[in-house]
Amino acid sequence: MTPAAQDQKLKGKETISEQNNNHEVSVKYRVTVVGSGNWGSVASKLIASNTLKLTSFHDEVRMWVYEEILATGEKLTDVINQTNENVKYLPGIKLGKNVIADPDLEHSVKDANMLVFVTPHQFMEGICKRLVGKIKGDVKALSLIKGMEVKMEGPCMISTLISEQLGVNCCVLMGANIANEIAVEKFSEATVGYREDKEIAQKWVQLFSTPYFLVSAVQDVEGVELCGTLKNVVAIAAGLVDGLEMGNNTKAAVMRIGLREMKAFSKLMFSSVKDSTFFESCGVADLITTCLGGRNRKVAEAFARSGGKRSFDELEAEMLQGQKLQGVSTAREVYELLSQRGWQELFPLFTSVHEICIGRLSPSAIVEYSEHTPNFSLVEGSAQLI
Ligand SMILES: NC(=O)c1ccc[n+]([C@@H]2O[C@H](COP(=O)([O-])OP(=O)(O)OC[C@H]3O[C@@H](n4cnc5c(N)ncnc54)[C@H](O)[C@@H]3O)[C@@H](O)[C@H]2O)c1
Numbered sequence: 001m002t003p004a005a006q007d008q009k010l011k012g013k014e015t016i017s018e019q020n021n022n023h024e025v026s027v028k029y030r031v032t033v034v035g036s037g038n039w040g041s042v043a044s045k046l047i048a049s050n051t052l053k054l055t056s057f058h059d060e061v062r063m064w065v066y067e068e069i070l071a072t073g074e075k076l077t078d079v080i081n082q083t084n085e086n087v088k089y090l091p092g093i094k095l096g097k098n099v100i101a102d103p104d105l106e107h108s109v110k111d112a113n114m115l116v117f118v119t120p121h122q123f124m125e126g127i128c129k130r131l132v133g134k135i136k137g138d139v140k141a142l143s144l145i146k147g148m149e150v151k152m153e154g155p156c157m158i159s160t161l162i163s164e165q166l167g168v169n170c171c172v173l174m175g176a177n178i179a180n181e182i183a184v185e186k187f188s189e190a191t192v193g194y195r196e197d198k199e200i201a202q203k204w205v206q207l208f209s210t211p212y213f214l215v216s217a218v219q220d221v222e223g224v225e226l227c228g229t230l231k232n233v234v235a236i237a238a239g240l241v242d243g244l245e246m247g248n249n250t251k252a253a254v255m256r257i258g259l260r261e262m263k264a265f266s267k268l269m270f271s272s273v274k275d276s277t278f279f280e281s282c283g284v285a286d287l288i289t290t291c292l293g294g295r296n297r298k299v300a301e302a303f304a305r306s307g308g309k310r311s312f313d314e315l316e317a318e319m320l321q322g323q324k325l326q327g328v329s330t331a332r333e334v335y336e337l338l339s340q341r342g343w344q345e346l347f348p349l350f351t352s353v354h355e356i357c358i359g360r361l362s363p364s365a366i367v368e369y370s371e372h373t374p375n376f377s378l379v380e381g382s383a384q385l386i
């Protein structure tokens with residue numbers, strides 16, 4: 001049964017039982033979105049359109065905003081609540097009157113039983129620390145965050161960070177999802193990754209699905225999350241290729257090699273990762289859209305055009321007006337894991353992206369073969385490891 005049909009059935013039940021003065025619908029979920037950047041704002045809009053329609057959710061969607069003062073001197077939160085628009089991160093789009101911006105993190109989550117996390121990944125450790133002991137006992141979490149942390153024992157996915165620090169079930173939602181396109185309701189797909197509880201995954205599917213946003217669920221949290229995370233490194237490579245004006249064949253080659261490295265790396269880190277996940281929206285589709293139209297690609301192109309003379313930080317600040325890249329830090333994190341294991345040569349694309357980002361190699365090294373630069377043909381070696 002589709003989520004819409006499920007809810008229709010639920011609504012039917014409620015009407016009938018209301019007439020009988022016997023409510024069958026007892027649980028109403030309250031949703032808070034932690035994060036309000038470009039994707040955070042679009043996610044709030046999607047959710048808010050559904051909570052109005054679905055009887056098992058409270059209408060109001062609370063959105064935690066990392067407060068900032070705009071050039072006008074006004075607080076971003078006040079402007080969002082007055083205009084119903086995130087004028088900084090998603091200008092021109094109405095979020096829905098039932099989206100309430102809240103600058104107080106602890107206050108924004110206190111009544112929620114469904115928490116959607118969508119901030120740049122580097123801020124999540126601090127956010128989780130602040131939330132310990134501040135959320136309800138029965139909370140379910142969903143991470144839309146593409147990124148990971150590196151610990152002594154290996155990669156720590158953001159969903160694991162959330163689960164472990166807050167003691168909650170955490171699913172993920174990733175996909176070919178350039179936020180500005182979904183904001184204007186262009187058709188897209190997404191993948192929910194879940195661990196064991198299919199019912200919880202279906203609740204997330206229901207909360208996000210619209211006729212223009214098709215969501216499906218797969219039982220592979222790490223696979224889905226690693227796809228979303230690692231494609232940002234490949235997007236940097238694609239942007240470098242664009243900046244070097246190498247053309248479509250080269251870009252396609254970089255995408256193919258990148259996909260192989262994504263799969264090999266994911267399966268080496270988590271043996272549970274499924275091959276089929278790479279054919280979902282979170283896999284090959286996200287890789288394609290990011291390499292064609294994402295922010296990582298755009299800034300990497302500018303970096304290559306500057307001959308590597310301008311830093312990613314400088315270009316990010318100039319070109320993205322407060323939005324954040326995830327690919328450069330993810331390349332560093334992946335490199336750390338590869339170095340810990342002595343695997344750099346098995347992942348030449350991931351390795352060279354990091355070395356280019358830090359200025360150790362020139363941007364053109366992404367397509368050069370020499371004894372001093374990583375040899376792409378070795379990518380076959382990484383495939384043999386799995
Ligand atoms: N934008 C997209 O198209 C898109 C699509 C899918 C997934 N994602 C992923 O969603 C996540 C969030 O990205 P986004 O696009 O919503 O954000 P963004 O890059 O547009 O905006 C940056 C956000 O970080 C906030 N911020 C700045 N400093 C902070 C701090 N110290 N603590 C907490 N927050 C701070 C800003 O207020 C802003 O909300 C990322 O992991 C990204 O990869 C983005």
Ligand SMILES: O=P(O)(O)OC[C@H](O)CO
Nearest residue numbers: 175176177178294295296
């Ligand atoms: O703009 P990017 O490069 O952060 O990519 C955006 C989304 O992840 C695409 O699905």
